[in-house]
Amino acid sequence: MRRLFLCIFGLLSMYVTTAQTNSVLKGRVVSNDGKPLQNVNILVKGTHLGTTTGSQGNFQLKGLSTSEILEVSFLGFRTQEIAIDLSEGTTEVEITLDETTYRLDEVILESNKSLVENTVYNAKVRLDGVPGGVNLVPMDKLEVQRSLTLKDALQFEPGVMIQEFFGANDQPRLNIRGSGIQSNPQRRGVNLLQDGITTNFSDGSYIIGILEPRAANYIEVFRGSNGLKYGASTLGGAINIVSKNGYQASPLELRIEGGSFGYFGGSFATGGVFGKNDIYASASFNDAKGFREFNTSSRFNAMVNAGRKFNDRFESRVYVTYTDLKFDITGPLTQAQLEEDPKQISPGINPPISIGPNVVRDMPGRSSDIFRVANKSVYKINGNNQLSLGLYYQYGNDVLDFPVTIGVQSSISNDYGLNATFENQSGKNSFILGFNASTGRIDRDYHVIYMGEKVVNYASNELTSNNSVLFIEDKYRFTDKLSGLLSIQLSSNTRNNADVFPTPTARPFRNFANQSEGTFAGTDISLDLDYFGFNPKVGLLYDLNEDQHLFLNVSRSYEPPTFDELINISGGNPNKSPGMMNSVALDDQTATTLEFGSRGSLDRIRWDISFYSSWVKNEILTTTELFGITGVTRNSPDQTVHQGVEMGVYANIFEDLFVTDDQLYLNTVYNYSNFFFSEGIYKDNQIAGIPRHYINAGLGYRPQNGLFMELNTEWLPENTPTDHQNTIYQQAYQLFGFRIGYNKPKWSVYVQGNNITDERYASSYIISDVVTNPPIPILDQSNVTTFIPGVGANFSVGVNYKL
DSSP: OHHHHHHHHHHHHHHHHHSOOSEEEEEEEEOTTSOBOSSOEEEETTSSOEEEOOTTSEEEEEEEOSEEEEEEEOTTBOOEEEEEEOTTSEEEEEEEOOBOOOOOTTOOOOOOOSSSOOOHHHHHHHHHTOSSOEEEEEGGGGGGSOOSSHHHHHTTOTTOEEEOSSSSSSOOEEESTTTTTTSSSOOOSSEEEETTEEOSOTTSOOOGGGOOGGGEEEEEEEOGGGGGGGTOOSSSOEEEEEEOOTTTOOSOEEEEEEETTTEEEEEEEEEEEETTEEEEEEEEEEEEOOSSSSOOEEEEEEEEEEEEEOSSSEEEEEEEEEEEEEEEOOOOBOHHHHHHOTTOOOBSSBTTTBBOOBHHHHOOEEEEEEEEEEEEEEEEOSSSEEEEEEEEEEEEEEEEEETTTTEEEEEEEEEEEEEEEEEEEETTEEEEEEEEEEEEEEEEEEEEEETTEEEEEEEEEEEEEEEEEEEEEEEEESSSSEEEEEEEEEEEEEEEEEEOOSOTTEEEEEETTTTEEEEEEOOOOOEEEEEEEEEEEEEEEEEEETTEEEEEEEEEEEEOOOHHHHEEEEOOBTTBOOOEEEEOOOOOEEEEEEEEEEEEEETTEEEEEEEEEEEEESOEEEEEOGGGTSEEEEEOSSOEEEEEEEEEEEEEEEESSSSTTOEEEEEEEEEEEEEEEOSSTTTTOBOTTOOSEEEEEEEEEEOTTSEEEEEEEEEEOSOEESBTTOOSEEOOEEEEEEEEEEEOSSEEEEEEEESTTOOOOEEEEOOBSOOOOOSSTTOOGGGBOOEEEOOOSEEEEEEEEEO
């Protein structure tokens, strides 16, 4: 390994010293009236090489080929492409930009005054150069819609499916190409980042509810292997939430919203620039009583993004975030209960009606406090080379109460990490070398719980994990239209579980029916595991023109298990605490994926479509067994296949329909997921938990005076199996909603309705191998609580103001 690092750093030195040419471009950008334009984006087409103009409109680029095409863009002016001849070595140009008015809904152009990239325009240019499925989601959309859940922010994104559990700030299932969808609850399979720095715990797990889209400038999604650069090696890839900074901040921004089922939320933000320093600070909250009985939730988030630009080459930023998250776990119902009254909760063993967790008695829930501090620094060595370094520390205090499955799981976590990246742009070549390292420890205790109170401790573990990831990528522009990419990620991961419970061979349990206590036989569940991943990717990108792109890639993914999968707790039932605990030496999950697709725009239509097929080995499956309650995790002994289509189409159907510059638009997202077992006893069965077809569509009208109105639908047209034997199904459903409001530069107001026909449906469910008949003779499969009811008809109203 040391020799490999020496070779890599040797190559790095050669790149810095020799990968330059003598060509120099000097220029000046002015407006039509000859005034210099500052902070204009200058990009060498087909590369990441670029700069911005200074106060007098001047710029300089070095290390160019003898002929290049510049893309020149600035807010309020038409983007231009300019061919440059550099055969003389040094060339000087003056560029004049024409003023224009932009109406692109998906992109708000911004000048980039910070060296730490966080503008939508630069992100769009960068993502257009990725040969694979990616999403760019500007968060100004939240000014004109509800912002209660992550689903609100990402619902209309191809390849991203979010199944709400309890309708508020809780633990929804995030599904990108089948990422971790088999975990109950879903908590792995995607690398979640804030400003390029991971927020996952060091074992790869995460709490999705800590993410705060309202403080973001935009969100970028890297599906599958397209997230390798960010340390993501899983099928799901990475989601990066990019914060606003002081350069983009309003001096004052206020938001208040409220709605059905006691929902009330809001946010406050401020920021600005003070000499070489800038700062952005925000605070937000949500509270809801919830749709169902015992369904309250609350969430508070505060964050600060402060930076100092020491000079034109060096900038350092500090991010501080705190999140306090609490919610009740309302639990599943049977299909009959859901149809009768979806607001009710399970009373436990309730013949002849149902058998499930006793939510009435045990009051399960989750409480999480997360504090995080991170630093990101960027140093531009010269016009072609850049170094960036990220450091972070994250503290977590997470308490998960779920009596039947685990009792009370209390986790105190401390995680540390760094990432370092070197980037070189040289003519037609782009080279990236990155290294990520993280280490963490979780002190985890398990207690028997009764009527919401801890009774007795039955397990204690010290869980440590270490991760090292090396990433190399080289992208070469063969022609003006064709680029090739080769990347390699090497990942080394350890998972160590030290069982520190004093009597592991005799662990306490409690029988709630007769109030008796005892111990169950166990063993020391200590475990030390090492994993190694080799994840290459080869990709091609072909530009039909500046607005239309084709891509193709082949890659390998790799996912080591988290501690939630390595420790199995079982043997409980609605009237008895868990009676079995063991560790499982799981293998890492791997897959080979082929992906191809296109994104672009033509006239009034833009699209994003990806086709993918993944052949998965050792898929990590977490399923329930006894009564659909007790969970176990295993590697699938049979190969599984994940294949599908991710498609988004946005069309301005009509313009100037009733008044000048009005728009009638259609926004449609279709996700097709054909996930199945290709061999073994489940051969050709659909993998449980993945809707085969999932559609979101919105038809809207937007005149130029600031008004907007939209009708939308969420449609699951086919029943979805909840068990791998495909015997119990989530029923198909279609929901309808609307948005109407008024949006001006300084303020906006909206009214939103969801599920306005009050459809009774299951938004999610408990995943099983098979739902067995309970031992009570008068009960069968249909009496096992499996389905999580979706929220009924609900409405919200919000106001947003910017100074």
